[in-house]
């Protein structure tokens with residue numbers, strides 16, 4: 457039976473859309489397609505919200521909420537509060553309760569998404585699926601035909617060739633929440649975003665953490681000033697940060713683990729967390745047979761409106777490797793649907809993506825990078841204002857962090873920014889809005905911020921980087 461939908465006084469047959477993968481790339485696309493009147497099916501094997509909600513982003517940020525509370529409590533004495541038992545903390549970690557909360561919250565979020573998506577009329581099939589042709593998805597026993605297919609199968613944590621995770625002592629980031637106790641001595645291999653976030657969180661919760669970094673510094677791909685603040689905070693709080701140390705192998709030894717570095721040194725711990733990157737989930741799902749082009753690292757090749765090499769087949773999210781963020785996955789998915797269903801669409805603009813590293817303090821950034829300015833690729837005036845002079849930061853005992861703004865010389869247009877602060881993820885928004893709306897530092901400087909507030913440092917930084925012509929001074 458053909459079902460028709462009425463839009464704009466024209467009766468059109470409903471476009472059939474099938475989406476493989478129900479993470480942000482998949483379910484956000486499903487919502488847009490349903491809103492536009494398509495007949496939508498989502499095939500997912502683990503649960504809506506995907507790895508983002510069930511194992512990655514949501515669980516890690518829930519863990520970090522608890523670890524941030526520990527950090528706040530550790531400042532109590534400096535704020536004039538007396539902890540019972542003196543130096544012995546009254547707050548300990550109940551690992552089973554902590555992890556149970558994390559898993560329950562993730563499951564509830566996945567359930568809420570599934571209900572929302574189903575309420576929009578989307579059919580959800582819980583099964584492993586594969587492409588059986590450009591217009592056919594095999595989902596368990598069901599064969600689903602589609603005019604348009606979206607692949608949004610995500611990615612999975614990589615392991616070391618000699619260091620396969622066992623879920624007990626050698627762990628990926630998806631296996632942390634089954635632990636029944638807090639790791640006594642955690643060795644984190646990898647100092648990118650995921651490694652830094654977990655190292656920060658477990659250290660705050662009370663683990664002795666060693667961070668093994670193959671590069672000169674932690675967070676090698678991030679703003680250097682921000683990374684230096686974080687590394688300094690890590691070391692000051694007692695973390696053992698091993699720079700220029702490449703992990704070759706991880707083995708179980710007795711009740712613990714031993715990590716062997718490429719120069720022969722060994723690092724012992726009770727547990728090892730591997731954060732050495734993500735591999736796209738693009739194997740054995742019929743992509744090559746359908747003619748979908750993959751790159752050398754097995755990510756699906758897409759253009760800026762999420763088209764693959766096969767007409768009618770789109771891809772979004774981590775399986776494309778474009779930028780492994782939930783917000784980017786969701787936007788790629790939405791763009792795919794707007795494009796496929798004939799709506800006006802802007803190709804994705806990665807230079808406008810705001811992102812945060814949820815260490816303590818957080819690092820949030822948007823727009824051009826310091827590295828691009830230093831290489832002379834982007835002419836920019838730069839101001840970096842330390843947070844330590846902000847009155848609200850003083851009140852909270854916060855001394856680490858800064859606000860940095862990049863502005864175009866002459867016009868003062870905001871080109872980018874970096875905020876290192878508690879809740880920097882919330883403080884970056886004015887700079888994101890400025891970039892998206894082509895605002896100048898003068899316009900931010902003339903905006904009221906609350907006194908006292910951390911956001912006062914954003915307006916103050918904008919005032920500092922403003923250029924006054926001679927006319928204004930005379």
Ligand SMILES: Cc1cc2nc3c(=O)[nH]c(=O)nc-3n(C[C@H](O)[C@H](O)[C@H](O)COP(=O)(O)OP(=O)(O)OC[C@H]3O[C@@H](n4cnc5c(N)ncnc54)[C@H](O)[C@@H]3O)c2cc1C
Nearest residue numbers: 477479480481501506507508513585610773774780781782
């Ligand atoms: C520890 C960690 C923390 C992170 N924190 C953040 C953060 O704070 N902010 C942020 O923006 N990003 C964060 N990310 C990145 C974010 O989680 C990903 O970018 C996001 O999940 C990508 O969404 P996706 O839709 O591409 O895939 P996923 O969320 O991975 O979902 C893919 C879905 O497809 C399903 N699937 C795969 N293959 C098949 C198949 N053959 N058949 C059926 N179903 C299939 C999977 O079961 C899964 O449900 C984090 C990542 C990690 C690892």
